[in-house]
Amino acid sequence: MEVKSKPEVSSQPNKKQNSVERPDGRKADETRPIVAEVGIIPNADGSAKFAFGGTVAIAAVYGPKKMHPQHKQNPSKGVLRCDYSMMSFSVKDRIRPGPSRRSMEISKITEWALQPAIDLEAYPNMVVDVHINILQADASTRCAGINAAAMALAHAGIPMKDMVTSVSIGKLDKELVVDVNKAEEDWEEGEGATDIAMSFTSAGELTHMQLDGHITTEQLKEAVKLGQKAVKEIYEIQKQALKTGKKIETGGKKK
Amino acid sequence: MTEERKNKDDGQATGSPTSSKQSNDSSTREIVIPGEVIGEGDLLPGEGTEKRDGKIVAVRYGLKESDSKLIKVIPLSGVYQPRRGNIVIGKVEMLTFNGWVIDIGIGENAFLSVAEVPRYVNKNDLGEVMDLGDMAVAKIWGINARGIDLSLKSRGLGKIEEGMIVEINPSKVPRVIGKEGSMISMIKEETDCQITVGHNGFVWIKGDEIENELLAKKAIEFIARKSFVSGLTDEVKKFFEEEKK
Amino acid sequence: MITPEINKERVMKYLQEGKRFDGRKLEEFRELTIETGISKNAEGSAKVKLGNTEVYVGVKMAVGEPYPDSPDKGNLMVTAEFLPLSSDRFESGPPQFPSIELGRVTDRVLRESHFIEFEKLCIKKGEKVWTVFVDIYTINDDGNLLDAAGIGAVAALKSAKIPFYDGKEGKIDYEKESKEKLPLSKDIPLSLTAYKMGDKIIMDPTREEEDISDARVTLGIKSGVVSSMQKGLNDKINVEDLGKIFDLLEEKSKEIVLKIEKSLK
Numbered sequence: 001m002e003v004k005s006k007p008e009v010s011s012q013p014n015k016k017q018n019s020v021e022r023p024d025g026r027k028a029d030e031t032r033p034i035v036a037e038v039g040i041i042p043n044a045d046g047s048a049k050f051a052f053g054g055t056v057a058i059a060a061v062y063g064p065k066k067m068h069p070q071h072k073q074n075p076s077k078g079v080l081r082c083d084y085s086m087m088s089f090s091v092k093d094r095i096r097p098g099p100s101r102r103s104m105e106i107s108k109i110t111e112w113a114l115q116p117a118i119d120l121e122a123y124p125n126m127v128v129d130v131h132i133n134i135l136q137a138d139a140s141t142r143c144a145g146i147n148a149a150a151m152a153l154a155h156a157g158i159p160m161k162d163m164v165t166s167v168s169i170g171k172l173d174k175e176l177v178v179d180v181n182k183a184e185e186d187w188e189e190g191e192g193a194t195d196i197a198m199s200f201t202s203a204g205e206l207t208h209m210q211l212d213g214h215i216t217t218e219q220l221k222e223a224v225k226l227g228q229k230a231v232k233e234i235y236e237i238q239k240q241a242l243k244t245g246k247k248i249e250t251g252g253k254k255k
Numbered sequence: 256m257t258e259e260r261k262n263k264d265d266g267q268a269t270g271s272p273t274s275s276k277q278s279n280d281s282s283t284r285e286i287v288i289p290g291e292v293i294g295e296g297d298l299l300p301g302e303g304t305e306k307r308d309g310k311i312v313a314v315r316y317g318l319k320e321s322d323s324k325l326i327k328v329i330p331l332s333g334v335y336q337p338r339r340g341n342i343v344i345g346k347v348e349m350l351t352f353n354g355w356v357i358d359i360g361i362g363e364n365a366f367l368s369v370a371e372v373p374r375y376v377n378k379n380d381l382g383e384v385m386d387l388g389d390m391a392v393a394k395i396w397g398i399n400a401r402g403i404d405l406s407l408k409s410r411g412l413g414k415i416e417e418g419m420i421v422e423i424n425p426s427k428v429p430r431v432i433g434k435e436g437s438m439i440s441m442i443k444e445e446t447d448c449q450i451t452v453g454h455n456g457f458v459w460i461k462g463d464e465i466e467n468e469l470l471a472k473k474a475i476e477f478i479a480r481k482s483f484v485s486g487l488t489d490e491v492k493k494f495f496e497e498e499k500k
Numbered sequence: 501m502i503t504p505e506i507n508k509e510r511v512m513k514y515l516q517e518g519k520r521f522d523g524r525k526l527e528e529f530r531e532l533t534i535e536t537g538i539s540k541n542a543e544g545s546a547k548v549k550l551g552n553t554e555v556y557v558g559v560k561m562a563v564g565e566p567y568p569d570s571p572d573k574g575n576l577m578v579t580a581e582f583l584p585l586s587s588d589r590f591e592s593g594p595p596q597f598p599s600i601e602l603g604r605v606t607d608r609v610l611r612e613s614h615f616i617e618f619e620k621l622c623i624k625k626g627e628k629v630w631t632v633f634v635d636i637y638t639i640n641d642d643g644n645l646l647d648a649a650g651i652g653a654v655a656a657l658k659s660a661k662i663p664f665y666d667g668k669e670g671k672i673d674y675e676k677e678s679k680e681k682l683p684l685s686k687d688i689p690l691s692l693t694a695y696k697m698g699d700k701i702i703m704d705p706t707r708e709e710e711d712i713s714d715a716r717v718t719l720g721i722k723s724g725v726v727s728s729m730q731k732g733l734n735d736k737i738n739v740e741d742l743g744k745i746f747d748l749l750e751e752k753s754k755e756i757v758l759k760i761e762k763s764l765k
Contacts, residue, residue, distance in 0.1 A: 041640050042552050043587050046332060054540060058639070060585040064334050066362045078362075083584070083592055088635040089542035089558025092674045097581055097635065117289070119314065122336070126362035131585035131592075133637070135556065136539040154316040157333025157426065160289035161305075161314055202290040242288045242316060346504065388505050420504045465514050469521060 020172045020190075023183040024053075031167070031179040031230065034250045036147075036241035038155040046156025048241070050148035052179055054138030059148035061156040064126035072127075078120030079127045082110040084145050086134040106142045113146050113166065113199040113208035119159040128158060139182045139195075140168040146199050146208070151238050163238060164207060165231040166199035169223045171215050176223050178230045196220070198227045202235055284320065284483065287313040287328060294326040301327025317426075318483055331483060335361050335425040335455040337403050341395045342412075344420065344453035345405075347388060350381045357391065357405060359455045360422075365403035367393060373408045390415040392451050392459060411451065418449075418461030421472045423479040425456035430482040431475055438478065438488065445495045446471040470498060502589075503711040511712055515700045522706065527694075527748060529704040529756070534651065534763045536659035544660025544682065548652040550704060552642035554586075557652035558635050559660040559682070563672065566622070566629040574621025574629045578607035580636040580649060587641040601732070602645060605691060606636060606653050608728035609720030613689035616657065620683040623665060630662065632682070643710040646718055650691030651760060657682060658764055688760060689722035690753045694745045696737060701745060703752060717745050721753045 019028065026032070032053025041047035044060035051057070067073045084106045088095045110132065120128065130153065132145040146166035154160055170180035173190030180195050187193035194213025200206055206224070215223070241248045287293050293304065294311035303315035304327055313319070317330040337343070337359070345359035354368040369376045376384055385391060391414045397404035407413050423431065431452055432439050443450055448462035448471045458475055462468045477494050484490060511521060518526065530551030539545040544559035566573060580603035582590040590596075610616065621630040634656065636649045664676035695705050695713040705713060714735030720728030726746075731737070737745070 041554075041585065042642070043640050044585070045334075047585075056539075058585065062584075062588045064362055065588070087539070087556070087558060087637055088579075088633065089539055089545060089560045091541050092672075094560035094562060094633055094635075097579055123334075123362060129584065131583065133583060133585055136541060138541075154289050155332060157316055157330045159303075159314050160316075161312075162290035163288060239288055239291070243286045245286075390504055390506060415506060417506055417509065419507050419510045465510060465517075465519075468510070 020175045028177045034237050036237050037247040046152045048148045048151035050144050052140055052144050055141050055144045056136040057134050057144035057148040059132045059152040061130050061152045063128040064123040067127040073125040075124050078123030081127050082130040083107045084110055084132040090134045090137045114164050116207045117160050117162045117164045117201050139180050139185045143168050143197055162201035162203050165235040167230045169196045169227045176226050196223050200231045284318045287319045288316050293319050298326045301325045303328030330426045341454040343455045344392050344457035346390050347385050363402050365405050367405040371406040385414050419468050421458045423456050427479040427482045431478050442474050503708050508712045527703045534655050544656045546652050546655035548648050550648045553648050554639040555648045555652045556637045557656040559656045560633040562631050563628055564631050571626040572622040573618040575631040578634045579603045582638050586638040602649055605730050606649050609689050609691040612727035613722040615685050615689045617683035643705045643707040646693045654688050687723040691720045692749050692753050693718040719749045
C-alpha cells in the first residue's frame with residue numbers, strides 16, 4: 001500500500017453514522033461471490049481452488065514426503081512448508097517471476113496460519129509442501145490462498161484438528177466491511193482504508209492477523225468479531241466443496 | 256515415536272488384506288472434514304477421530320463409519336502408514352554391504368537384509384540378486400526406531416522381473432482387495448493376470464498379453480476412482496461387461 | 501512417481517506393436533481444450549489442457565525503450581515457470597533447464613514466425629515501444645508441456661488487447677478500457693514436437709511415454725513454413741527418419757491449427 005498522510009482517527013467509532021457505500025454495492029458484512037473446489041490438480045496429493053470474486057488462488061499439497069535437505073528434518077514431527085507466489089500477470093503491473101520479500105513473508109504467514117490446525121506428529125523427518133499460486137488478484141490474495149491451502153491439506157488426507165478459514169476485514173472511513181477488494185484497499189475518503197487480514201480455526205481461534213492502516217483498539221476488537229462471523233459462512237463453503245467434491249459457487253450480485 | 260506408532264498400529268490392524276473390516280453397507284456413508292463434530296454421547300472415538308468436550312470430532316478427511324459402539328473416519332487420501340505384516344512394493348534405492356535400501360514411497364526408507372532373502376547371496380555381488388532401480392515385492396516384518404525392516408521369506412515375494420506397476424492412493428487398497436479378497440479375485444479372473452497389491456499403493460500386474468495387463472490396470476484405476484461408491488462390486492462387474500463388448 | 505523400468509519396457513514393447521497404453525494411435529493427440537480470458541488483469545490469457553497436462557499462459561504489456569538495432573519495433577519476452585504445484589518432480593528455487601528451454605523454444609516460434617507485428621508496436625521511434633511479455637506456468641504435468649505451452653502462448657496472444665497508454669503522463673492507464681487488439685499475423689504459428697522412442701515416432705506423449713523417449717524434434721511452423729526448430733535429448737536421429745518427422749509435423753500442424761482456430765472463435 002502506498003504511504004499516505006495519516007488522517008485523524010475518530011476515537012469513538014459510531015456505527016450509526018452515515019454508512020459508506022461500497023464500490024461494488026455490497027452490504028458491509030457481505031463477501032464477494034466465492035468459488036471453492038477440490039481436486040483440480042491430478043498430480044498433487046491434495047489440491048484446491050478458492051476465489052473471492054476477482055481474487056483467485058490455487059493450492060497443491062505434496063506429502064508427507066522425505067525432507068530435503070536433510071538438515072531441515074525435525075526428528076520429532078513433520079514439517080509444514082508453504083510457498084505463496086503470484087503469477088506475473090495476476091495484477092495490472094506485471095510482477096517479475098521469482099520470490100520477492102512480500103511473497104516470502106506471506107509464505108511464512110500462511111505457514112503460521114495453518115500450523116495450529118494440522119497434526120504432523122506421525123511424520124517425523126518428513127515434510128508437507130503446500131504450494132499456493134495466485135492466478136488473478138483483486139486484493140485479499142493471502143486470505144484466498146490460506147483458504148485454498150486449508151482445503152488442499154484436508155483433501156490430501158493430512159491429519160488436522162480443524163479447518164482454517166481466512167478473511168479480510170476493511171475499515172473504509174469509519175465503517176468496518178468484510179472481504180476487501182482492490183478498490184476498497186485504495187479507499188481515500190474520510191479516514192481512508194484499513195486492511196486487516198485474519199484467519200481462524202473452525203473452533204474460532206485466531207491463527208493469523210495482519211493490519212495496515214489506522215484504527216483504535218476498540219474498533220479492532222469489533223473487527224475481530226466481524227471476522228469471526230464472516231469466516232463461519234466461508235467455512236461452510238469450504239466444507240461443502242470438500243464434502244461433495246464439486247465446484248461450489250455462491251451467488252452474490254452479478255456485476 | 257516410531258515405536259509408539261507400531262504399538263498403535265498393532266492394535267488396529269492385523270495386516271492381512273482379507274481381514275479388512277470395511278463395511279459393504281455404504282448407504283450410511285458420509286464424507287466428513289477435519290474439525291467436524293460427527294458424533295456425541297457414549298460412542299467410542301475410532302481411527303481418524305478424537306473426543307473433545309464430550310463430542311466426537313473428525314481429524315481426517317474421509318468417510319464416516321459407525322456402528323452402535325464405535326465411530327471412525329476412513330481416509331480417502333493420505334500417505335501410507337506402514338504396519339507389520341503388510342505386503343509392500345518398492346524400488347531399490349541403494350546397495351549396502353549387507354542388504355538393500357528400498358524406497359516404498361514414504362518418508363522413511365525400508366531395509367532388506369541379506370539374511371531375509373531365502374537363497375544364497377554372494378555378499379560381494381548383491382546386484383546380482385537385485386540392482387539399483389529394480390522393484391520388489393516384500394513384507395514388513397519389523398518397525399522400530401531405525402526404520403522399517405523387510406523380508407522376502409514368504410511365498411510370492413521377491414524381485415519383480417516384468418509386468419507393470421500401477422500406483423493408487425494407499426487409502427484405496429482395501430477397496431481394490433475387497434471383502435475376503437473378492438474384488439481382486441474377480442479382476443484376476445476377468446483379466447487372466449497375476450496381481451499383487453502392495454499396501455503402500457503400488458500394484459504389480461503381470462499377464463501373458465499387454466492388453467490383459469492394461470485391462471487390469473484400468474479396472475484398478477476405476478475402483479480407485481469410485482472407491483466411495485456403494486455397490487462397487489456390481490459397478491466393477493458392469494465395467495468388465497462394457498470393456499468386453 | 502518416477503516411471504519404473506518395467507513399465508518402460510512394457511510401454512516400449514507395446515509401441516513396437518504400434519500401440520499405446522491409452523489406446524491412441526502413434527501420432528494422435530489427447531483431447532485439447534483451450535479457454536481464454538482466465539485472468540482479468542492480464543492483457544490476454546489462456547488455459548490449455550492436453551489430457552491431464554495443463555498450462556496457463558498470460559500476456560502483459562509495458563512501455564519501454566527499443567533495442568538500438570530495432571528502434572521502431574516492439575519487444576518480446578517469454579518466460580516459463582515449472583511450478584512445484586504442478587508435479588512432485590519440480591522444485592522451488594532457481595529455474596532449471598527444462599523451464600528455460602520451454603521459454604526459449606516458445607520465444608523462438610513466436611518471434612521467428614513474425615506472429616506479432618512488432619513494427620506496429622512502436623509508440624515513438626527510438627524512444628518508446630511496447631514490450632510484450634508472455635509468461636507460461638505449468639499447472640499439471642502429464643507430458644508434452646512443450647506443445648501445450650506453444651498452443652497456450654498463441655491463444656493468449658490472440659486474446660490480448662493493448663492497454664491505453666497515456667503519452668502525457670507517460671504511463672499506462674488501466675482505467676480506460678482497451679479495445680485495440682494486439683497486431684498479429686492472420687495465420688497462427690504452432691510449435692509441435694515429435695518424440696522418438698526406439699524406432700517409432702509418437703506425438704503428444706504422456707509423462708510415462710515422455711520419460712522413455714530418446715530424442716525429440718520440435719518445429720515451429722506457420723502456414724507450412726518452418727521458422728524455428730529444436731532437436732532435443734541425447735539420442736541421434738537418422739536423416740531418413742528426420743524427413744519423416746518433418747512430413748508428420750507439417751501434416752499434424754494443419755490439423756491442430758484448425759482445432760485452435762475453431763476453439764478461439
